[in-house]
Amino acid sequence: MVFKRLRQATGVGGPAVDTVLADSDCRPGGHLEGRVQLVGGDHPVEVTQVALGLVTGVEVASGDSGYETTQQFGRAHVTGAFGLDPGQRYDVPFRFEVPWETPLTDLYGQRLPGVTMRLRTELEVARAVDQSDLDPVSVHPLPAQERLLEALLRLGFRFARAGVERGHLYGVHQTLPFYQEIEFLPAPSYAHAIDQLAVTFVTDPDRMRVVLEVDRRGGRFTEGGDAFGRFTVDHATVDRTDWAAQLDAWLRESLSRRGLLS
Numbered sequence: 169m170v171f172k173r174l175r176q177a178t179g180v181g182g183p184a185v186d187t188v189l190a191d192s193d194c195r196p197g198g199h200l201e202g203r204v205q206l207v208g209g210d211h212p213v214e215v216t217q218v219a220l221g222l223v224t225g226v227e228v229a230s231g232d233s234g235y236e237t238t239q240q241f242g243r244a245h246v247t248g249a250f251g252l253d254p255g256q257r258y259d260v261p262f263r264f265e266v267p268w269e270t271p272l273t274d275l276y277g278q279r280l281p282g283v284t285m286r287l288r289t290e291l292e293v294a295r296a297v298d299q300s301d302l303d304p305v306s307v308h309p310l311p312a313q314e315r316l317l318e319a320l321l322r323l324g325f326r327f328a329r330a331g332v333e334r335g336h337l338y339g340v341h342q343t344l345p346f347y348q349e350i351e352f353l354p355a356p357s358y359a360h361a362i363d364q365l366a367v368t369f370v371t372d373p374d375r376m377r378v379v380l381e382v383d384r385r386g387g388r389f390t391e392g393g394d395a396f397g398r399f400t401v402d403h404a405t406v407d408r409t410d411w412a413a414q415l416d417a418w419l420r421e422s423l424s425r426r427g428l429l430s
Contacts (some may be wrong), residue, residue, distance in 0.1 A: 182209040182211075182213060182293060182296055182299060183206055183207060183208050183209045183213060183215070183252055183291065183293065183299060184206070184207045184209070184299070185204060185205070185206055185218075185289055185291040185299045185300070185301050186204075186205045186301055187202060187203070187204050187205070187220075187287065187289040187301045187303050188202050188203050188205060189201070189202040189287070189303055189305075190202050192303065192304060192305050192306055193274075193305075193306045193308060194266050194305065194306070194307055194308070195266070195307065195308050195309070195310055196266060196267070196268050196269065196270045196272075196307065196310055196371055197266065197267075197268040197310070197371070197373060198266050199263050199264060199265050199266055200263075200264045200266060200287060200305065201261075201262065201263050201264070202261075202262060203259050203260065203261050203262070204218055204220075204246065204259070204260040204262060204289055204291075204301075205257070205258075205259055206218075206252060206256075206257070206258040206259070206260070206291065207255070207256070207257055207258075208252045208253050208254045208255050208256040208257075208258075209254060210254055211254060212251065212252065212253050212254060213251070213252050213293045213294065213296060214249060214250075214251055214252075214293070214294040215247075215249060215250050215251070215252050215291060215292065215293055215294075216248075216249050216292045216293065216294050217245050217247065217248055217249065217290075217292050218245070218246050218247045218260055218289065218290070218291055218292075219243055219244065219245050219246065219289075219290045219292070220243070220244055220246055220262060220264045220287060220288065220289055220290070221240045221241065221242055221243035221244070221287075221288050221290070222240065222241055222242045222266070222267070222270065222285060222286070222287060222288070222305065223238055223239070223240045223241075223285070223286045223287075223288045223302070224238065224239055224241070224271055224283070224284055224285050224286075224332055224346075225237070225238055225239075225283070225284045225332060226238070226239045226332045226333065226334045226346050227331055227332065227333050227334065228333075228334045229333070229334075229335070237334075239332075239334070239345070239346060240288060241267060241270075241344055241345075242264075242265070242266065242267045242270070244264060244265070246260055246262040246264075247260050264287070266307070267343065267344065268343075268371045268372050268373065269342065269343055269344045269347075269370060269371060270285070270307050271283055271285065271307065271330075271332050271346075271348035272307050272308065272309050272313065272330070272348065272350070272369075273285045273305070273306050273307045273308075274306045274307065274308050275308075275309060275317065275327075279306075280330040280350070281329060281330065282329050282330050282331045283330050283331070283332060283348070285304070285305045285306070285307055286302045286303060286304055286305060287302070287303045287305050288300055288301070288302055289301040289302075289303075310371065310376070310403070311403070311406060311407075312371075312376045312401050312403050312406040313369050313371075313376065315401075315406050315407070315411050316367065316369075316378060316401070316411055316415075317350070317367070318411075318412075319411035319412040319414075319415050320352055320365070320367070320415065322412040323355045323357075323412055323415060323416055324355030324356055324357065325352035325353065325354060325355045325365060326352060326353040326355075327350070327351075327352055327353075328351040328352055328353050328364060329351050330348065330349065330350045330351065331348070331349055331351075332346050332347070332348050332349075333346060333347060333348075333349060334346045335347070337368065337370065337379055339398075340370050340377055340379060340398070341370075342370055347368050347370065348368060348369070349366045349367070349368050349381075350366070350367045350368075351364055351365070351366045351367075352364065352365045352366075352367070358419065358423070358429070361384065361423050361428040361429045362382045362383060362384045362423070362428065363383040363384060364382070364383035365380060365381075365382055365383075366380070366381045366382075366383070367379070367380060368380075368381075373403075374402065374403065374404075375400050375401060375402045375403060376400070376401045376402075376403065376406075377398065377399075377400050377401075378398060378399055378400070378401060379397075379398045380397040380398065382423075384428060397418065397422055399418075
């Protein structure tokens with residue numbers, strides 16, 4: 169009897185959890201649908217809740233160095249408490265809302281190196297070790313994000329890397345404690361002035377705030393803690409602008425004003 173209680177307390181012989189997604193592809197502000205499939209273990213349990221959340225890797229600055237860790241966000245309950253008998257099968261359908269600021273993992277059918285995203289299923293069982301399940305998820309850009317990224321590629325910028333950094337951007341309202349940077353090597357016409365261009369999107373249901381930062385020889389260019397440049401794009405009107413021409417004109421004017429481009 170003591171051994172049986174010990175097994176239960178450590179989760180041995182407890183219920184199994186498996187999440188089946190109808191589609192693992194999504195966009196920021198969209199949703200993921202599927203079913204959480206539970207199978208009872210060798211003893212009856214009281215499930216206190218089933219919850220879902222996205223998990224991504226983040227880079228954390230620490231002094232002159234840094235480290236990588238994981239961050240869960242967008243956590244939501246999909247069911248309350250219920251009993252689960254030995255061997256009993258129980259399915260929980262769900263519709264999980266993907267936060268608007270969720271980092272992108274895929275671009276033009278290719279996985280972005282350096283970015284991971286998984287949907288975590290948490291099964292909380294009373295007086296026992298919790299069980300969980302992790303399923304990979306692909307987050308594709310919104311149309312507004314695609315337009316801006318396509319414009320940079322048309323100008324000759326080349327993708328370098330992507331990463332997610334813990335922290336908040338100066339002067340930009342964020343709902344999540346991290347942001348994504350998508351970094352590009354400069355187009356040939358800018359190569360003598362800058363080393364790298366980093367793009368960050370902070371998106372909500374109506375608009376997208378775009379933050380641009382430039383690395384130049386001697387370090388990243390900032391003024392008073394402010395980013396090199398920022399602007400806002402409305403989802404509804406993004407197709408009305410030639411973004412390649414707009415970005416080219418803006419970059420040239422900004423770099424020339426600071427003496428970085430003749």
